[in-house]
Amino acid sequence: MSNIIEIKDLHFSYKGDEETPDVEVLKGIDLNIEQGEFVAVLGHNGSGKSTLAKHINAILLPTSGKVLVDGIDTADEQRLFDLRQRAGMVFQNPDNQIVSSVVEEDVAFALENLGVPYEEMRRRVDESLKAVNMYDYRLHSPSQLSGGQKQRIAIAGVIAMEPKCIILDEPTAMLDPQGRREVMATIKRMNKEKGITIVLITHYMDEAAQCRRVVVMDKGRVVMDDSPKAVFSRVEEVKSIGLDVPQVTELAWELRKAGCDIPGDILTEEECADAIERLFRS
Amino acid sequence: MLRDITIGQFFPGESLIHRLDPRFKIVMTLLYILMLFTGSHILCLAVGTVYTVMAIALSKIPLKMFLKSVKPLLPFLVITAAINLFLVNTGDVLFRWRFLKITEDGLNISLFMIIRIVLLIMGSSLLTYTTSPIALTDAIERLLSPLKKLHFPVHELAMMMSIALRFIPTLIEETDKIISAQKARGAEIDTGSMITRAKNMVSILVPLFVSSFRRADELATAMECRCYNGGEGRTRLRQLKAAPRDFIALAVTIIFYAAAITVSILLK
Structure with missing residues (x-):
């Protein structure tokens, strides 16, 4: 498998002025993501995770270092649209990323910008709307939809570009539990069925636990990069940088501290229930 | 408390008028306004009234809505009528009270103005009642291109x-x-x-x-x-294609316009 995203020694500073010094947000990040991966990026506020995300489709350019997406250097202005087509982005607030007053026209927005001919556009818009299960709402106004539905429309708008990779910057932070479930299910399906690489920036631990790989950031550096099981079994370390672990992991960890014989890498409720059952049996 | 504000007062529907191409509707509305302002005889307004009533009937929107659209402009109407009524001095005097007098011409002109303005409001309401704001924007973009x-x-x-x-x-x-x-x-x-x-x-x-x-x-x-880069090289999902009905409607409008002009020339 080839790397879709290659980040080499990425540094980024927000420029200050005469009174305020430059603020270094990213302090040397090396990260490779393979085509088809499902990666969560965790970190508390100010860890640099959103800044990192904005580098992947050239909203921000590195102060030093390199970001390559599908072999394209993000600093290459000539290929900017090429790049943004390959790496789509979904933001936190669904209201602030929907452009049109009609759902299907919003999904078509990127295609209109790219000058895709009508027949091709029609086909891609319909396919994308069906992929996120919003086809029946294609003629609605976004203001009639719930947060989760709006976010799925935003995802459809990105999928219509047929990207290789989608970066989602806390897409569920403003949604209710129902909306969060819908969005997570949609993202997972895109990864599984279309093989689209997913980079999910989140601060929900249970969402990170559903990914295959978790990258933990703290103070502008990558501090952990492993499977969710391996990351969350380092409970103390995770807590020391101001993050939580999923509730069941924490329960298992407390039980272990209390002297129970229970595995330290529990992530799901089922695993936890099984482990506790075994504990009682033995 | 703010929920019931609607902009443009669009009433969704499937009537013939709703289905007309928005570009044609804008052009027809402009012609209609011209028609009301070029005609100087009361008969021209009769032509305009027939046209308006026909269009309103075809739109299947209750007449009540159109009367409502006139309501906010009532004070303006009253003032216009009063000014014309009292300040036009030509023609036979119909009524005199101290320094106020009403002449035949004054009465004619103020009636004429009222009908003209009411028709104008009703006709342009028809455009916004039957066309969604987004379709209007789209049509304006294309007409101005x-x-x-x-x-x-x-x-x-x-x-x-x-x-x-x-x-x-x-x-x-x-x-x-x-x-x-x-x-x-x-x-x-x-x-x-x-x-x-x-x-x-x-x-x-x-x-x-x-x-x-x-x-x-x-x-x-x-x-x-999402690769927005201004208007250059954009394609559109919303396609506007003129159908035969659009040309028929436009032809009808032009005939009415011609009729109004003929009437005003003949009766000068």
């Missing part, structure tokens, strides 16, 4: 209009929330004198503006991420 050659930012204007339309419901909802939040902290918004109330509006407008700027910033980034 020849101006692009003169470097007039047609696409940018249309984009601004459609984004404004898109954000109206969002901002209404937000204003509602801000009002509730300020009320919860003891702000008195609907009490006090006009001046106090105006001052209290500041506590609503400031947060609304701040959040609008944040929204604008995020929206701009989101648009860039």
Whole structure:
């Protein structure tokens, strides 16, 4: 498998002025993501995770270092649209990323910008709307939809570009539990069925636990990069940088501290229930 | 409390008038306005009235809605009529009381003005009643597109209009929330004198503006991420294709226009 995203020694500073010094947000990040991966990026506020995300489709350019997406250097202005087509982005607030007053026209927005001919556009818009299960709402106004539905429309708008990779910057932070479930299910399906690489920036631990790989950031550096099981079994370390672990992991960890014989890498409720059952049996 | 504000007063429907191409509807409305203003004889207005009544009947929108659209302009109508009634001095005197006198010409002219304005309002309401704001914006963009050659930012204007339309419901909802939040902290918004109330509006407008700027910033980034690059080389999902019915409707309008002109020439 080839790397879709290659980040080499990425540094980024927000420029200050005469009174305020430059603020270094990213302090040397090396990260490779393979085509088809499902990666969560965790970190508390100010860890640099959103800044990192904005580098992947050239909203921000590195102060030093390199970001390559599908072999394209993000600093290459000539290929900017090429790049943004390959790496789509979904933001936190669904209201602030929907452009049109009609759902299907919003999904078509990127295609209109790219000058895709009508027949091709029609086909891609319909396919994308069906992929996120919003086809029946294609003629609605976004203001009639719930947060989760709006976010799925935003995802459809990105999928219509047929990207290789989608970066989602806390897409569920403003949604209710129902909306969060819908969005997570949609993202997972895109990864599984279309093989689209997913980079999910989140601060929900249970969402990170559903990914295959978790990258933990703290103070502008990558501090952990492993499977969710391996990351969350380092409970103390995770807590020391101001993050939580999923509730069941924490329960298992407390039980272990209390002297129970229970595995330290529990992530799901089922695993936890099984482990506790075994504990009682033995 | 702000939920029932609608902009443009669009009544969705499937009538013939609804289904007409919005570009044609705009052109026909312009012709209609010309027709009302070129005719100088009361018979021209009769032609206009027939046209309006026909169009309203075809739109299947209750007449009540059209009368409602005239209502806000009633004071204006009354003043126009009164000025014409009392200030036109030519013709036979019909009525005299101290220094006021009403002449035949004055009566004719004020009636003429009232009918003209009422027809004008009803006809242009028909356009916004039967065309969604987004379709209107789209049609305006296409009708003005020849101006692009003169470097007039047609696409940018249309984009601004459609984004404004898109954000109206969002901002209404937000204003509602801000009002509730300020009320919860003891702000008195609907009490006090006009001046106090105006001052209290500041506590609503400031947060609304701040959040609008944040929204604008995020929206701009989101648009860039989806390869927005101005109007150059854009294609459109919404296709406007003129159907035979559009040409028929346009032809009917032109015939009415010609009739009105003929009448005013013949009866001069």
